[in-house]
Amino acid sequence: MHTQSSITLLYTSDIHGNAMPILYGTNEEAPIGLAKYAAIVKQIRQQEENLIVIDNGDLIQGTPLMTHHVKEHHHKENPMIGIMNRIGIDASVIGNHEFNFGEKILTDAVNQSSFPWLSANILNKSTGETQFGPPYIIKNMKDGIKVAIVGVTTHYIPNWEAPAHIRGLQFEDAFTTLQSWVKKIREIEKPDVLIASYHGGFERDLETGEPTEPFTGENQAYQMCEQIKGIDVLLTGHQHRQLHDTLHDVLILQPGKNGQAYGKVHLALEKKNGEWDITEKRGALHTFENTESDKEIIDYMLDMESSTQQWLDQPIGFIEGDMTIKSPFEARVKKHPFIQFIQNVQIVESGVDISVTSLLNNASTGFGSVVTMRDIVSNYMYPNTLAVLELTGEAIKAALEKSAEYFTVVNNKLVVNPSYIAPKPQHYNYDMWEGIEYTIHASNPVGSRVTAITYHGEPLDYHRTYQVVLNNYRASGGGNYDMLKNKPIIQEIQKDTVELIRAYFEKHKTVKANVKDNFRVLV
Structure with missing residues (x-):
């Protein structure tokens, strides 16, 4: 031995x-x-x-x-x-x-x-x-x-x-x-x-x-x-x-x-x-x-x-206008047509008018004029499903404040908070909202950065509830969004988002690239 x-x-x-x-x-x-x-x-x-x-x-x-x-x-x-x-x-x-x-x-x-x-x-x-x-x-x-x-x-x-x-x-x-x-x-x-x-x-x-x-x-x-x-x-x-x-x-x-x-x-x-x-x-x-x-x-x-490979190269739909992402940072600071598109898909599928999504990955390039399955899966890489939650205005404000932590200001310049980059990149934990208007002031203290939140032109009411569609990861509080945990689920959409995007293109073969400018991020 x-x-x-x-x-x-x-x-x-x-x-x-x-x-x-x-x-x-x-x-x-x-x-x-x-x-x-x-x-x-x-x-x-x-x-x-x-x-x-x-x-x-x-x-x-x-x-x-x-x-x-x-x-x-x-x-x-x-x-x-x-x-x-x-x-x-x-x-x-x-x-x-x-x-x-x-x-x-x-x-x-x-x-x-x-x-x-x-x-x-x-x-x-x-x-x-x-x-x-x-x-x-x-x-x-x-x-x-x-x-x-x-x-x-x-x-x-x-x-x-x-x-x-x-x-x-x-x-x-x-x-x-x-x-x-x-x-x-x-x-x-x-x-x-x-x-x-x-x-x-x-x-x-x-x-x-x-x-x-x-x-x-x-x-x-x-x-x-x-x-x-x-x-x-x-x-x-x-x-x-x-x-x-x-x-x-x-x-x-x-x-x-x-x-x-x-x-x-x-x-x-x-x-x-x-x-x-x-x-x-x-x-x-x-x-x-x-x-x-x-x-x-x-x-x-x-x-x-x-x-x-055959499946990935099937043309699924067409884009009129520009839905390509040149800068992931810019696509988060100012409403981008690709983000608008994802919000539209979620709103149509859920039937509610407030929607939350994020740019999932800095490698996302958005959509060119012809969209294949390869384009869809390379931009939406997680098999997320959707849920509609009932949230108070107060919970919405808290979630917006959590998202606003993504930014910080260095030498009077807007940059990404380093904790979203290391030890693990978590760019997907910055959400953008649709159906409400709001402004983020990145220089303000954490917790009081989001102002002028309105819904249908009226100030957001912290005491009433709103129905909001978001992916299942976020709906369960993923990304330390504790204010979304254990909230009443009005509806669960058990098809993954890649499938929903494909189905959307089947109904609307050509999609116009446009934006509703509903949020601003200021220094």
């Missing part, structure tokens, strides 16, 4: 449906995705005897490929699962976006997997048991090394997800659940190595320990490292950051998003008095530059990819 040994761990997180090395908005090749990762895993498998491969969630949603699979090919194997089966991962963790397509798509994905799904804190309400798989697994490695892998998921999911998608589920606190399982695993299994895989991120600055966001429970990784004894490696995700560091003697990693990088961990072990001790922990992130895609995966994806 050797007195020295080592373990290599590879992991992905927040792949978001990126199987292929391609950016679907433009169809350009890119060094991303599971086809490239598969080639790396194959190569490392030949070199390493003690290899563990894990995915940390947000796997099955996020690209047109996956939207197309769910709409047209959901009776077939989920391509992301097919690839992970072929890669031969040891386990995956449930991510919050796993729920976006509803119960059946997620259940099918879990059933099709040849690997277990871990999430110790997502329970079946009736039985109290974990819903998707075991809370942890044990891997017995060469040289008799015993490795425990436990998985937990951010429990903040009910604040974002459509209620129908999470029926019958109980989301327990990820921190307390992990704390309790680590203790149990250490006592019962006595592993040599304990790896925790957490679909969640960090709530504090890694250097200073200062809070980087409100403590809602969405991200608890700092607290996990600080307060839970017995974790050797904590794999994180959800925030789309690129991190590798050591915090309170716990090796931590986070490999970004969309299959741009993977995490690699090296553990050196030594046998002393009959027990294995970890003598060294190293973590690094690697990109896929100069990596050839795995041929087996490319062949497996051939039909699905070809079907997706």
Whole structure:
């Protein structure tokens, strides 16, 4: 028996449906995705005897490929699962976006997997048991090394997800659940190595320990490292950051998003008095530059990819005038025809006259004169549904004030508040409203920036209620819009917005680019 040994761990997180090395908005090749990762895993498998491969969630949603699979090919194997089966991962963790397509798509994905799904804190309400798989697994490695892998998921999911998608589920606190399982695993299994895989991120600055966001429970990784004894490696995700560091003697990693990088961990072990001790922990992130895609995966994806490309290139409608976005910042400061278009779609679909939307991504380019499905999905990349809430004038004012925090003033110039850029870009948390008029004064103190709010020419009445249409993420308070939480739901529109935009173009083949200037942002 050797007195020295080592373990290599590879992991992905927040792949978001990126199987292929391609950016679907433009169809350009890119060094991303599971086809490239598969080639790396194959190569490392030949070199390493003690290899563990894990995915940390947000796997099955996020690209047109996956939207197309769910709409047209959901009776077939989920391509992301097919690839992970072929890669031969040891386990995956449930991510919050796993729920976006509803119960059946997620259940099918879990059933099709040849690997277990871990999430110790997502329970079946009736039985109290974990819903998707075991809370942890044990891997017995060469040289008799015993490795425990436990998985937990951010429990903040009910604040974002459509209620129908999470029926019958109980989301327990990820921190307390992990704390309790680590203790149990250490006592019962006595592993040599304990790896925790957490679909969640960090709530504090890694250097200073200062809070980087409100403590809602969405991200608890700092607290996990600080307060839970017995974790050797904590794999994180959800925030789309690129991190590798050591915090309170716990090796931590986070490999970004969309299959741009993977995490690699090296553990050196030594046998002393009959027990294995970890003598060294190293973590690094690697990109896929100069990596050839795995041929087996490319062949497996051939039909699905070809079907997706055909679907994306179908012309859906036409624009008269200019609906292209030249500057995302300008499109948020002054009403843009593309934003007007999204508001119009939401108003027509819901039948109410106050609507809320945001420019979801700084990569959005708006619509050219011919609109294809590719244009729609590259501008509206989330499978959001819509809800109509009953809100008081007071709640509307509070939500407008929250949006107004997006701006700040530097040297008498309007700029984006840095907290919306780092540690995670959150431009989608700045909302624009339709059906009311208002002015934002970015120099005013936070909480008193929005003035002159009117509805149909009359001042907004803080005591009466108004019906407002907005996406399901925001309607549940997502983005720290607490004033929208648990408000009466008048109507739920259970078609995703991409589908609604497509249907709108079917009714109005040609759409005019125009704007109603209903808001101003001043220094």
